[in-house]
Amino acid sequence: MKALVYHGPQKISWEEKPKPTIQQTTDAIIRISKTTICGTDLHILKGDVPEVTDGRILGHEGVGIVEETGSSVTRFKKGDHVLISCITSCAKCDYCKRGMYSHCENGGWILGHLIDGTQAEYTRIPFADTSLYPIPEGSDEEALVMLSDILPTGFECGVLNGQVKPGDTVAIVGSGPIGLAALITAQLYTPSKIIMIDPDDNRLAVSMKLGATHTINNKKENAIEKVKEITWKKGVDTVIEAVGIPETFELCQSLVGPGGRIANIGVHGKTVDLHLETLWSQNITITTRLVDTVTTPMLMKTVLSKKLNSSQLITHHFELPDIIHAYDTFQHADREKALKVILTNPAA
Amino acid sequence: MKALVYHGPQKISWEEKPKPTIQQTTDAIIRISKTTICGTDLHILKGDVPEVTDGRILGHEGVGIVEETGSSVTRFKKGDHVLISCITSCAKCDYCKRGMYSHCENGGWILGHLIDGTQAEYTRIPFADTSLYPIPEGSDEEALVMLSDILPTGFECGVLNGQVKPGDTVAIVGSGPIGLAALITAQLYTPSKIIMIDPDDNRLAVSMKLGATHTINNKKENAIEKVKEITWKKGVDTVIEAVGIPETFELCQSLVGPGGRIANIGVHGKTVDLHLETLWSQNITITTRLVDTVTTPMLMKTVLSKKLNSSQLITHHFELPDIIHAYDTFQHADREKALKVILTNPAA
């Protein structure tokens, strides 16, 4: 089969690889129908994720059709259409039992990371019964690709951890795909105001279409002052950090009001300053989270019932064999006005 | 001043009464701008609420303008526009501190019940600082009248107690004003399906306009069978009882799925059967509640930010002196296709 293979920093190629086979009785082999590229894949490409080694097939998102199942798999059979979760869950370990699939002792984020991934014609999914989700006939499968990673990430790490409630004020720092995923899933709880903060005017314009009530270009405007004005000097109830650098985390601390929450989604590479000299008395909550995908069934219901329009995040389409081109587009997201790209397997 | 006065079962008149005066330092006198009629007022009219005695001015809903304040009132001053809560809260007793204003030892539901109410040109509001809410300039005050009682009732007793969550399935038994208030506030949490059940086709049609995904006329259709079909035999996550008779509570028990909730809003006059012989093992939760109006600030934010359109519940308008006519319309709600009526004080 063909797959997108990593060969060290900045080196990827679409090349021939052996088709995966069942290794454990709990495995399933999936023929990929559609996949996508994640910001994390770009981190890998830069060499920032050293666990990813030469020869690894990338990708941890996608939908497909069951090709073969191990002998213990009971919930899926050949021909079933399935959603692949970016997080593999054994469902047996203490973390899985607590709903923290991200820290599964036998899984977690392994696809396109510690084992071969989904940017390929076929992929092997361990613990298939608890890491795949059935797709009902007639569903918009492209919309569901957004449920592999980006929607649960924005929702669990940003919205749920940020405890967004009806009537609340929310600020989201960063309006890339993850920030926008937080924006559209925050609306499941009907906050009264959602303020998007980003230096890119195009993305802010997209934010308004996707339901933001206010935008701030923090390259041109003083975000702290403007948020104070919007919130009658109180600060926001929830700030969602969707960038992952010290400057944006710093900003979040200036925006949150007493009793508020800072929900971190960003993947940070550096220690940040925490201003406990002022925040110690402000009754705030700061959370971090690697997505657990424990809300995938809930989110799937909202997408299938058309209450959540996840297709809004998709800007570009490619055929799967054209994936090198898709990576180029996604890497130049600003220039291309790209959010999420969909790669379709012409053979599926 | 003029007021709507109760003189025993079936006897009300619009007549002259002394203008109310400050009795406690915590009182405020409010000039009524707009008020409405509640289903509870009809119960009173039937003689079902014996605590209401001859001479009582009815009404527990409305918006108005502060006319005078007692010496301890600090949050309001003459000329302020205010929303009147149907529940008076002293903010000092154990129940108020727990957020159970409905059981306030010094207040609770007293307006138009144990003391004179709001269907008048003026009304006295005890514990004004914690029983009135400021209305920002330029607000749609008519829409806010719905916040005195019906919206918090549908929301707190039905939606919050029913723990409605994104993606859930909800059934609401009864699509009168209270059922519809539950319907529109349930959508603050984005359930995937909301099934309205009622014998009146007009109200079911209104339900569809207000966001229901399914309707069942339970005079013509088998509600149990149809709900099973809609929920793939699982039953619903939340059933909201918005009628108040044994038959509807019985129906709720047949609709709820394992792990689900039955949230009672209806005012019941009779003991009902509880089928513990089957439900004991079904992991269900049944709740009752007299509205606390503890969510009024939250709901006001959703209305003022146009996330919740409470005006949809208003079907008829009258001048306040024409209130006897308004009662007649509201009493024949089916014939008149009436939901909530608005009474405007021409002198305010």
Added chain:
Amino acid sequence: MKALVYHGPQKISWEEKPKPTIQQTTDAIIRISKTTICGTDLHILKGDVPEVTDGRILGHEGVGIVEETGSSVTRFKKGDHVLISCITSCAKCDYCKRGMYSHCENGGWILGHLIDGTQAEYTRIPFADTSLYPIPEGSDEEALVMLSDILPTGFECGVLNGQVKPGDTVAIVGSGPIGLAALITAQLYTPSKIIMIDPDDNRLAVSMKLGATHTINNKKENAIEKVKEITWKKGVDTVIEAVGIPETFELCQSLVGPGGRIANIGVHGKTVDLHLETLWSQNITITTRLVDTVTTPMLMKTVLSKKLNSSQLITHHFELPDIIHAYDTFQHADREKALKVILTNPAA
């Protein structure tokens, strides 16, 4: 091997049966070390549980040693000491993912019910990885037998559903083994008062030793009046129903205060009256639950760290082959002052 076999109402015998064998790759065979008898076993014996058919080995509690495992079992191996949960969980179905193992589509309560159980020298446990719990070396295994069923039942259905909090007042109606399990696990949350209500003076005396602060013999005293007195007329925060008949559920409704909870544990055979004509406005919550055993890991930590003394529930010891005698003792619990009996396999 030998086992306790059901042959229809009132007929059980300790007799030879084939040793169980692995049927699914997820099974384990356990050599029973210690088991016990449950009130539910007595219901079966009376013929009240028609799904239990002639030839069935009874019992759903116990600890033992792993004898053999199916090929997919990864968390246990021959020789491991394990606790058997009364609830079998597949960990894959929607109910298991929601933590409602009681309604597992592939398991639930099946041991000694729909498949052979634990009152035997050996037993087969389906979905072993997620239905057994490892016992650390050196543990008091007898104390852990209480974790198969009775402690999680009292805790989940009574204490957790009843939302017991520090400082609360709790009434427990029924001081049999289940009521006492609720009593000792309620103390994990340090309520200020726990009132035990039962017609048996011996059990009330036991309750005082196990931490009750007040007892009421409701055959001799007016429980409603006495609870009013103890709670300054407010009623209790939580009432736990641990009997399962209409009279006791009726009593619970008279004891609960505004804002309180009625947590039902009892297995009911009849419809009960629910007094919505008074309770509709009392902001109460009623819950039902078949134990999920989702808190078994938490409870095991409290028992192993000596914070919870589950041995207090054990009154009698027998050798496993003497089980008919043990049933007789347990059936005459009043006469024998019996709570839980421990049956030890001399061959283990």
Added chain:
Amino acid sequence: MKALVYHGPQKISWEEKPKPTIQQTTDAIIRISKTTICGTDLHILKGDVPEVTDGRILGHEGVGIVEETGSSVTRFKKGDHVLISCITSCAKCDYCKRGMYSHCENGGWILGHLIDGTQAEYTRIPFADTSLYPIPEGSDEEALVMLSDILPTGFECGVLNGQVKPGDTVAIVGSGPIGLAALITAQLYTPSKIIMIDPDDNRLAVSMKLGATHTINNKKENAIEKVKEITWKKGVDTVIEAVGIPETFELCQSLVGPGGRIANIGVHGKTVDLHLETLWSQNITITTRLVDTVTTPMLMKTVLSKKLNSSQLITHHFELPDIIHAYDTFQHADREKALKVILTNPAA
């Protein structure tokens, strides 16, 4: 009357001051029976709290007897025994309605800070109805002094924010009075292990008497290694920071396990490092809080019912006029092995 008056850094004296009088209708004048000294008073004495100006009477804790009440006070009358909360709550503002009395727009921490305090023969308490708590006749009033500040602080900021649950592992960094208050109130939720970490062997010995299961002297031992050992390398569920310096907050980040909580109590004067480069993916929660004293009624029930022994924190007793001596003892807590001191007004 006599009072302890602040005259700038390091200068306090027990001197004559005018007896306070009613200024607002919501005030009460309290004759102090017993008061105590807080670590915060020592911060003031060092000049670290610039809002405290020359001439201020210090102290924000105590019990006393109502001497006089303003005309709007309805819950208390002359002669009533009352507990004074360190936090004054108006009960009307948005923060009070949300239970965040610490940020009350008209109160908060003002006693002995922005207005005269409780280390005096008499004190004026604003918003008396919602800032005082009635003491039942016959109570141990000395034990209740601990409820003015230290117990709710340890409980709300440490235990509640740290979400301590039965069976959990808890580490408390700092075993001064606040750390010990967290230690004794954590036991209301029955964690399986409580590890106290402090450089003072005497305080660690006290911790063991007060219910710690493990102690670590972090001057002599490697706390990180030892906690790993105690928790089988998992880290603890909850870490409570009860010191307030960068080093201890740093330590907390090394002790918390995936999914765990860091609950900050310490008053910090400096920015700290937050290791988001590792913690971003660890699903942790960090909280800060100025005590709200919203749990005072709950804690009072546990103390009055003898479920919580707050007297254990008291080591020294003085007469109120001997308060300068008491300050000296409390300032040399290590040398004196002092925790909380009780000052008794001989005239009360």
